[in-house]
Amino acid sequence: MTIPIARTLVSIGIILLVAGCVNIYDDRPDATDRGYEWHDPGYMYPAQYGPMADPNIITDFSSNGEMIYYTGLNEDQQQIPVTGGPHWLYVHGGSCVSCHGVDGKGGVPIMMGTVIPSDITYESLTSEEEHEDEHEEHPPYTDETIAIAIREGKDPSGEELDYTMPKWELSDEDMEDLIEHLKTL
Numbered sequence: 001m002t003i004p005i006a007r008t009l010v011s012i013g014i015i016l017l018v019a020g021c022v023n024i025y026d027d028r029p030d031a032t033d034r035g036y037e038w039h040d041p042g043y044m045y046p047a048q049y050g051p052m053a054d055p056n057i058i059t060d061f062s063s064n065g066e067m068i069y070y071t072g073l074n075e076d077q078q079q080i081p082v083t084g085g086p087h088w089l090y091v092h093g094g095s096c097v098s099c100h101g102v103d104g105k106g107g108v109p110i111m112m113g114t115v116i117p118s119d120i121t122y123e124s125l126t127s128e129e130e131h132e133d134e135h136e137e138h139p140p141y142t143d144e145t146i147a148i149a150i151r152e153g154k155d156p157s158g159e160e161l162d163y164t165m166p167k168w169e170l171s172d173e174d175m176e177d178l179i180e181h182l183k184t185l
Contacts, residue, residue, distance in 0.1 A: 063177060063180065063181055064173075064174065064177040065174075065176075065177035065178045065179070065180050065181030065182075066181045066184075068080060068095065068096070068170070068174060068177065068178045068181070069095060069096045069097055069178060069181050069182075070095055070096075070097050071093075071095050072089075072093050072094055072095035072096075072098075073095075074171075074174050074177075079093060080168050080169065080170055080174065081168075081169040082094075082166040082167065082168050082169065083166065083167045083169070084153060084163065084165070084166050084167045085163075085164055085165060085166025085167070086110060086111065086113065086164055086166070088111060089166055094166075096120070096178075098110075099117040099164075100117050100118075100119075100120050101117075103121070103185060104119065104120045104121040104182065104185035105119045105120075105121060105124075106118050106119050106120065107119070110164055113164055115162050115164045117164075120182060120185075121182065121185040122146075122179075122182045122183040122185065125140065125141040125146060125182070126140050126141050126142065127140060128140055137157075138155045138156045138157035138159065139156045139157065140156070141155075141156055142156070143179050146179055146182070147175050147179065149161060149165070150167075150168050150170065150175065150178070151167060151168060151169070151170065151175070152167060153165045153166075153167045
């Protein structure tokens with residue numbers, strides 16, 4: 001009785017292996033197109049910027065801040081250390097674009113979560129309009145409080161941001177460059 005079950009499981013395993021190999025070695029131009037992207041044109045993981053990457057992916061950045069925003073790496077190719085936030089950041093790497101999108105407006109739940117990332121465009125963060133989050137109202141952000149939000153995960157009133165917001169360990173120069181990039185979104 002156990003031999004037929006074992007043969008069936010081995011057969012299923014072989015079929016799945018062959019099916020996976022066919023997909024890997026498919027050389028059609030659209031073979032890597034799975035019908036979805038996290039945020040077009042950027043991908044979620046910096047590792048996907050290698051030789052197997054989509055040729056339409058942005059790899060030439062106009063500034064260090066833009067590179068940090070898209071890849072989580074600075075212009076010296078150093079990955080920006082992170083504490084807190086989603087576990088996949090530790091496993092695969094990630095960046096601002098992973099949650100807030102190419103345009104910085106967020107609005108899409110993060111992977112394996114239900115939180116909707118907020119709009120982090122500089123105009124939105126620093127506007128005089130009322131700012132509300134899940135806790136309470138807070139004053140508009142300044143460059144200094146944006147840096148605190150990124151490094152410490154706190155809004156301008158000192159309240160903790162959602163636990164899914166990583167705490168990025170950026171140097172002062174990298175932080176200035178990233179904030180300058182936010183001003184372009």
